[in-house]
Amino acid sequence: MTETVVDRLFRYVVIDTQSDPTSSSQPSTEKQKDLGRLLVSELLSFGLDDAHLDEHGNVYATIPGNTEKTVPVICFCSHMDTAPDFTGTNVKPQIVKNYQGGDIRLTGDTSQVIRVSDNPELAHQIGHDIVTTDGTTLLGADDKAGIAEIMTAARFLIDNPDIKHGTIKILFTTDEEIGRGADKVDLTKLGAQFAYTLDGSTVGEIENETFSADGVEIAITGVAIHPGTAKGKMENAIKIASDIVARLPRDITPETTEGREGFIHPTGISGSMDSARISLIIRDFEEEGLKTKEALLEDITREVMTAYPGSSYSFKVREQYRNMKVVLDRHPELMANLEEATRRVGLTPKLTSIRGGTDGSRLSFMGLPCPNIYTGGHAYHSPLEWVSRQDMEISVKTIVELVKIWEERATA
Structure with a gap:
């Protein structure tokens, strides 16, 4: 496998998937299914024969377990839609390789500048490859970075069967940005006991609380x-x-x-x-x-x-939606395993609260406890959105370590 997580991100962000809060249908925009169909095709090519797109645009797939242990079924979830706040049509992703500091002026609209003063996390990105837009659209790393990371981790686990893990479910939803992401998810069909959304920001920050x-x-x-x-x-x-x-x-x-x-x-x-x-x-x-x-x-x-x-x-x-911490506190193993996975990839876990919501908020109250993992993205919902390739790779590694930990800590 030579395809990188950034290759996938570039392929996904050019597909316009903006949701529409004025629509009463789900998905609120049919174009979200364009990405869903692509993801199903890729999952099928991985050998995940149950991958499919339902009538509401949700994508489901299963990575079968390869261990004799009894491991809880874990789901990884991201959303396909992008925010209505700023246009997501005709996205032109750019990459600043080997970033050496300073503000980043965008090429399509030079009045748009990713300033260090507004993005202090850039100080930790020296030597990284920074993905941006050209300044005329949002990037859509919220949440296509999460999708790219889940897809990359899935392919890695399939290609490395020596890594022991339980059954893993994959879920990609529509309309999260307008508060409907979990509305049409079929939890019985999904068949997971616990889940994690990949919809966070700074690497190392893990979230168990929302508005x-x-x-x-x-x-x-x-x-x-x-x-x-x-x-x-x-x-x-x-x-x-x-x-x-x-x-x-x-x-x-x-x-x-x-x-x-x-x-x-x-x-x-x-x-x-x-x-x-x-x-x-x-x-x-x-x-x-x-x-x-x-x-x-x-x-x-x-x-x-x-x-x-x-x-x-x-x-x-x-x-x-409601604060998911009420539900997550009943299942401390969810955060304990995530914190350990974060440490294993060389980060210090930092527990934070989301000034917003994720699909995890709704899913938790629907019966699928679901905290949130970092994707590496920043400045969401704006033309100044950016994400580091190296941070995305850390998120991929976190997924892999997390499924290993669930298997290690399971009963024989």
Whole structure:
């Protein structure tokens, strides 16, 4: 095998797989299946005869175990879609070989610069080969780096049968970036007891905790009337929606919070004089924090509406995902084995919390406990996204060491 993890990454990122939050279907975009079909073809070429793409775009495959021990069935999972935040069409991956420090100016849009001041991890990348875009699109390393790493590890394990391991399941999902990645996963068909997502960032950082997340939709019905005769009568729904957004506290927004602080974040506002809609996401590590923020948001809405007696509103909360740590703490072997695998590849494991979510959040609460492993990617959801070839190779090695550890620690 001469194909590298970067060869795979380059092949995958040029396939446009952006998901669409406005679509109600799954996958939300049919083009996600283009990557799914390619992955199935590659898995079949590896000799994994059960590899297939289901109607929802999810890819399933099995690497049979080769040990006499009773080993829990482990799944490795990544998502195929890329974020709607920035275009993923016509991606042109670039590589800066033997990076020697300094800012990286991108070639397709020279106003786009990966600055060391914004990416302190670059200081640890001297001598690495850095993959970027040309600056006109996102790269899609979130999560095609994870896919490339799982595929590379799978091929390595198949080509090295002397490495003993239990049954390994592979799962690639759609629509993770819009909060639906696990919605149509068939856990019975998957048949795994535990799982790991490859959807993290800095190598060595392993994640057993995510935000808990809700979405909120506020629909406003105003009073529309001809502006020439509107005095004392018109109640403009656009202005009502704008007033609600303007009153959101500035100290609980994504741009003013960090660490374990949660936030209220408007993601869309639309409408006309007679009706308007505000879409928001609420994030917190604690369930109580979510409820407090939702109550605050409705209090603000109710207060604004008092100035518009002829208008009305609806306030709908939709659960998106919950903090997976609640589930993972019941299965300490999951993190213990991952920490040991991290040490075996020469890293010091650092337990971190995700200011966001992964498929692992949903899968954990569906009955498949699922922490998150680093991929080496950085600056996700932007044209400044980058990943190191050497860091991706470390992630591949981590997968291999992890399946070895599960086999070593299993009962005879």
